[in-house]
Amino acid sequence: MKKHISLSNIALYGALLLLAMAYLLPAYLAMVTALKLPADITLPRAWEFPATANYASFGEAFTLLRPNIVNSVILTIGATFFSTILGSLNGYVFSKWKFPGSEIIFTLFLFGMFIPYQVILIPLFQTLRAMNLYGGLPGLILAHVVYGLPITSLIFRNFYAQIPDSLMESAALDGAGFFSTYLRIIFPLSIPGFVVTSLWQFTQVWNEFLWGICLTRHTANPITVGLAQLAGGQAVSWNLPMAGSILAALPVLLIYILLGRYFIRGLLAGSVKE
Amino acid sequence: MRHKDRIKAFFTLLPSIILISIFVYGFIGNTFWISLTDWGGVGALAEKPVRNYSGFSNYIELFTGFLGGGFRQDLVNAVYYSVMLLAGAIGIGMFLAILLDNKPKGEAVFRTIFLYPMSLSFIVSGTIWRWMLAPQGGVNILPTYVGLKPFTFSWLSSNNAVLQFNWQNLLQIALYITSAILILIGLRGLFRAKPKALKFLISGAVICGLAWLAGDILPKALFMEETHGFNTATFGIILATIWQYSGYTMALYLAGFTGISQDLRDAAMLDGAKTSEYYRFIAIPMLKPITISAVIILSHISLKMFDLIFAMTGPDNGQTGHPALNMYLTTFRANDFAKGAAIAIILFLIAGTFIIPYLVGSYRQRRTGR
Numbered sequence: 349m350k351k352h353i354s355l356s357n358i359a360l361y362g363a364l365l366l367l368a369m370a371y372l373l374p375a376y377l378a379m380v381t382a383l384k385l386p387a388d389i390t391l392p393r394a395w396e397f398p399a400t401a402n403y404a405s406f407g408e409a410f411t412l413l414r415p416n417i418v419n420s421v422i423l424t425i426g427a428t429f430f431s432t433i434l435g436s437l438n439g440y441v442f443s444k445w446k447f448p449g450s451e452i453i454f455t456l457f458l459f460g461m462f463i464p465y466q467v468i469l470i471p472l473f474q475t476l477r478a479m480n481l482y483g484g485l486p487g488l489i490l491a492h493v494v495y496g497l498p499i500t501s502l503i504f505r506n507f508y509a510q511i512p513d514s515l516m517e518s519a520a521l522d523g524a525g526f527f528s529t530y531l532r533i534i535f536p537l538s539i540p541g542f543v544v545t546s547l548w549q550f551t552q553v554w555n556e557f558l559w560g561i562c563l564t565r566h567t568a569n570p571i572t573v574g575l576a577q578l579a580g581g582q583a584v585s586w587n588l589p590m591a592g593s594i595l596a597a598l599p600v601l602l603i604y605i606l607l608g609r610y611f612i613r614g615l616l617a618g619s620v621k622e
Numbered sequence: 623m624r625h626k627d628r629i630k631a632f633f634t635l636l637p638s639i640i641l642i643s644i645f646v647y648g649f650i651g652n653t654f655w656i657s658l659t660d661w662g663g664v665g666a667l668a669e670k671p672v673r674n675y676s677g678f679s680n681y682i683e684l685f686t687g688f689l690g691g692g693f694r695q696d697l698v699n700a701v702y703y704s705v706m707l708l709a710g711a712i713g714i715g716m717f718l719a720i721l722l723d724n725k726p727k728g729e730a731v732f733r734t735i736f737l738y739p740m741s742l743s744f745i746v747s748g749t750i751w752r753w754m755l756a757p758q759g760g761v762n763i764l765p766t767y768v769g770l771k772p773f774t775f776s777w778l779s780s781n782n783a784v785l786q787f788n789w790q791n792l793l794q795i796a797l798y799i800t801s802a803i804l805i806l807i808g809l810r811g812l813f814r815a816k817p818k819a820l821k822f823l824i825s826g827a828v829i830c831g832l833a834w835l836a837g838d839i840l841p842k843a844l845f846m847e848e849t850h851g852f853n854t855a856t857f858g859i860i861l862a863t864i865w866q867y868s869g870y871t872m873a874l875y876l877a878g879f880t881g882i883s884q885d886l887r888d889a890a891m892l893d894g895a896k897t898s899e900y901y902r903f904i905a906i907p908m909l910k911p912i913t914i915s916a917v918i919i920l921s922h923i924s925l926k927m928f929d930l931i932f933a934m935t936g937p938d939n940g941q942t943g944h945p946a947l948n949m950y951l952t953t954f955r956a957n958d959f960a961k962g963a964a965i966a967i968i969l970f971l972i973a974g975t976f977i978i979p980y981l982v983g984s985y986r987q988r989r990t991g992r
Contacts, residue, residue, distance in 0.1 A: 357726075364721055368735045371865065374750045375738075377760065381753065391759030395767070437634050445631035453639060455985040460646040462918070462977040464926035466949045467970040468649035470656060470963055475649075494645045497638050526627040526634070555743035557929040562954060572745040576933055579749040586753055593746045604741040608734060611741065615870065616877055 378590045382406065386585035402587075409578070409591040415567070416574030417595070420554060423485055423570055427492035428549040434493070435500020435545055436538060440530055442501060443508040444516055454505065461498035465558060468495075476563060483565035491563065492553050499552075500545050503617045507541035508534065540610070547607060548614030551600045571596050650970065653963045657681070661960035673960075680964035693965065694789055695850050696943035702785065702852035703860060703944070704924040710864040711920055712913065715871025720901055722872070723879040733876070737869035744866075748933025751862040752778070755934075777858030778935050778942065786851030790842040797833035801826040855941035859931055866930075867923065871916045878909040918980050925973050945969055 381389060382405050384398040410417075442454050472491060473482065481487030511534065519529045557572040564570070569577075575596050579589035604611050657680055659673040684690040718736050722729050739747060754760040755777035762773040787795060804826030811819030882905055890900045906913075928946040935942045937951060945965050953962030 360721060360724055360726055364726060364732050367718065367721075368732055371735050371739065371869075374747070374754055374865065377754055378750045391756055392763060394753075394756070394759040394763070434638055438638050441631045441635045445628065447628060447632060450635075451985060451988060453635070455981050456647075457638075457642055458981055458984075459977070460642055462922050462973065462981070463646065463650070464922070464946065464966070464969045464973050466926060466928075466946055466966040467653050468645065469653075469949075469966065470953060470959055471649040471652040472645070494641045497642060501638070520624075526630040551741055555745075557743065557745050557932070558926075558950075562950070572743050572929070575743075575749065576745050579745075579752070579933065580936065589749050590753065593749045597742050597746045600741045600743070601738065604738060605734065608737075612737070612873055615740070615873055 378593055381586050382590040382594055384587055386587055389586050405587040405591040406595065409588050409595055412578060412588070413571060413574045413592055413595060416569055416571045419485060419564075419568055420571040423488055423492070424550055424553045426485070426489040427496065427553045428546050430489070430493045431496035431500050431549055432542060432546045434497060436504045436535075436542065437530070438497065438501035439504020439506075439508050439541075440534055442505040444511075444513075444534070445526070454501070457498045457501055459498075460495060461502070465495070469558070469562060472559075473562060482563065484568050485564070488559060488563055488568070488570070491559050492549075492556070496549055496552070499617070500549065503545045503548065503614060504538075504541050506617060507538070507544070511537055543607070544610045544613045544617070547603055547610050548617075551603060551611070554600055653970075654967055656960055657963035657967050659960050661958065676960075680961050681968070684961070684964055684968070691848060692940065692943065693945065693948055694848070695853075695940070696945045696948045697968075698850040699853055699856055699942070700925070700927075700944050700946075703856055703927070704921055706860050707863050707867070707924045708917060708920050710860065711867045711871050712916055714864060714868040715916070716875050716906070718868065718872040719875035719879060722876055724897075733872075736872055739866040740870050740873075742866065744929035745933045747862055747866050748930045751858070751865075752934045755858045755861075775857075776855070777861070778855050778939075780853070780855045780857075781941065782854040783849075783851035784854060786849045789848040789850055790846075793841060794833050797829055801828075801830035801833065804829065853941045853943075855935070855939075859927075859934055859942055862930060862934065863924070863927070867920060871920070874912050874916055875909060878912045879905060882908060914980065918976060921976060922973060925969055 377394065380397055381394065383401045383403070385402050388398060438457075442450060476482040476487040476490070479487070481490060515533055516529060519533050524532060554570075555572065556570070557576070560570040560573045561576070564573070575589070575592050578592045656673075658675060658677060660676045660679075661673055684693050722733060722736075726732065756762075757776050757779070758772075761777070762775065764773075766772050804822050808819050808821075808823030808826055811822060886904065887900060890904055895903070926946050927944055928950065931939075931942055931944050931947055937947060937955075946969060949962050949965040949969070952958050952965060
């Protein structure tokens with residue numbers, strides 16, 4: 349029995365280690381390339397470690413991407429804040445104040461999460477232009493808040509479903525109304541919900557590209573657009589795009605590694621059924 | 623008092639309802655309307671172009687017109703892309719989840735490693751993978767480190783196309799596919815001794831026979847021969863997408879496996895089931911809802927795939943084309959908003975065919991669940 353287990357264990361750990369290496373290869377290659385001097389980057393020796401680490405590429409990439417990073421920070425914080433607050437209130441209504449038709453409305457909300465965004469891109473572009481919001485960050489924030497509503501409402505709805513209705517009833521007996529119940533009972537219990545939702549929105553907004561490139565002018569381009577431009581040129585040596593990629597990935601990677609538990613909960617919530 | 627609170631609740635929700643109805647439903651309707659116009663032809667860039675209603679001419683042009691060939695190739699490529707992505711990401715994700723479900727030491731570390739690509743932007747992963755798949759470096763020279771010959775496949779620029787078919791025969795092919803699905807359903811029913819099985823089998827066989835016999839008299843979708851297939855350059859994109867999303871399906875399945883009670887597993891083992899049999903006959907069938915979720919979400923991602931292709935091969939590479947990219951180029955580069963809208967509506971309809979049943983199903987489940 350014991351021998352059998354150890355044999356299958358070898359296979360298990362062998363497979364896991366091989367796969368882990370494969371999944372880490374791109375990260376390794378990006379790091380190694382970013383640390384090389386431009387002259388040392390050649391295709392046949394792409395995987396080799398640099399003789400001396402050159403950190404200058406990071407500084408250079410940061411200087412190039414700084415305006416984009418500033419834009420993305422403003423964009424991400426603004427969009428995350430508003431969509432999370434609204435999502436919390438919506439989730440509260442959807443789970444604790446059901447009214448006839450609220451389930452249908454909720455389903456109609458969810459639909460907004462699954463549409464290919466190309467289908468709303470042209471009217472969105474025109475509407476923002478008509479509202480004088482095209483090209484800048486406020487318009488992009490508006491778009492992210494609106495199309496973030498389905499997922500934030502969903503996460504909070506599922507989260508509040510776990511809060512027992514008896515709490516609501518005792519609050520009602522104490523004479524608490526709609527808003528005072530939210531402020532006194534629901535909101536204080538919502539901290540994990542807010543963490544999950546805001547982390548999820550933060551990564552989504554930070555990583556988004558399609559709206560960034562279609563709805564903003566050059567000065568308001570977010571980090572993804574800046575990186576695409578940095579990496580898009582033909583003559584560019586590969587250390588800069590790699591350093592830029594690492595910089596652009598850093599905030600979300602940190603969130604994921606440090607707060608992975610909450611990140612995964614947001615991820616699972618996206619599959620509707622919980 | 624309660625009544626007043628109910629009104630407050632509704633008014634709290636109202637702003638979101640208005641926003642969603644305009645920005646989701648209103649905009650979809652607007653895009654559909656735009657797709658039925660000609661968007662003012664040369665005056666397209668004006669703030670308020672004069673639009674003329676032109677019926678379904680944009681769609682007809684895309685599917686059967688002389689200039690729609692690029693779109694048709696993109697569409698075919700996207701279908702192959704979706705199927706391969708689904709198979710790859712679900713297969714590998716399930717395999718990873720089974721490995722981790724055996725609770726190896728360092729499970730949390732492995733889980734983190736398999737899932738971290740998911741947190742990255744497609745632009746980041748696309749940039750890195752473009753370098754990974756460079757023809758004479760990256761992945762292609764990896765075999766040399768274990769003493770093998772390097773690969774020579776040009777991942778992102780190969781001009782080969784496989785699985786080609788003639789677009790003229792679209793109707794015939796659609797009939798063949800329908801009959802194949804019917805026959806499969808029939809065979810499945812036959813094994814489970816369902817009474818309707820024969821009906822499916824017979825209708826499938828009849829359609830197949832008719833499509834074969836009538837092959838030459840079926841209306842042609844195009845006036846000339848035009849072959850479309852899967853461009854092998856797309857393999858690079860598929861590889862990167864699987865790298866990024868297999869961890870996601872792993873997380874879904876892992877959550878599902880953990881939800882199955884240990885008692886059930888112990889009982890199965892006591893009955894003499896092998897580990898493989900436990901997964902094959904008990905765990906994976908139990909997780910059918912999760913598989914459905916994964917299929918829906920991955921198809922949704924593959925249908926709107928834009929960023930990754932943009933970052934890996936640039937917007938202008940025809941070999942790895944995708945309707946989502948085509949829509950962007952048609953709309954914002956060529957300023958043909960009407961045709962761009964038509965492409966968007968086609969993507970939306972494809973997505974709708976599996977998202978709407980899914981949402982209706984989950985809605986029913988919520989209503990009967992309590």
